[in-house]
Amino acid sequence: MERRFSDIWKNEFRVFRYNRSEDDEKCRTCGNREYCGGGSCHTWDFEKKKQKLCIADI
Numbered sequence: 001m002e003r004r005f006s007d008i009w010k011n012e013f014r015v016f017r018y019n020r021s022e023d024d025e026k027c028r029t030c031g032n033r034e035y036c037g038g039g040s041c042h043t044w045d046f047e048k049k050k051q052k053l054c055i056a057d058i
C-alpha cells in the first residue's frame with residue numbers, strides 16, 4: 001500500500017524537525033540560538049544530546 005506524502009512528512013522524519021537545541025544547556029541559553037537553531041543535525045550527538053560543533057566556537 002502506498003502512503004501519501006503528507007502522511008509520511010507528518011509521521012516520519014521527526015528527528016529532523018525536532019528542536020534539539022532545547023536538550024543542550026549551552027544551546028538553550030545561547031544568544032545566537034535564534035540564528036543558529038542549535039547547529040546542524042549531522043553534527044548533533046544524539047546519545048549525549050549535545051551539539052558537537054558550535055559555530056560560536058569557530
Ligand code: SF4
Nearest residue numbers: 027030036038039054
Ligand atoms: S550550536 Fe553554539 S551557537 Fe548554536 S545555539 Fe548552540 S551554543 Fe549557540
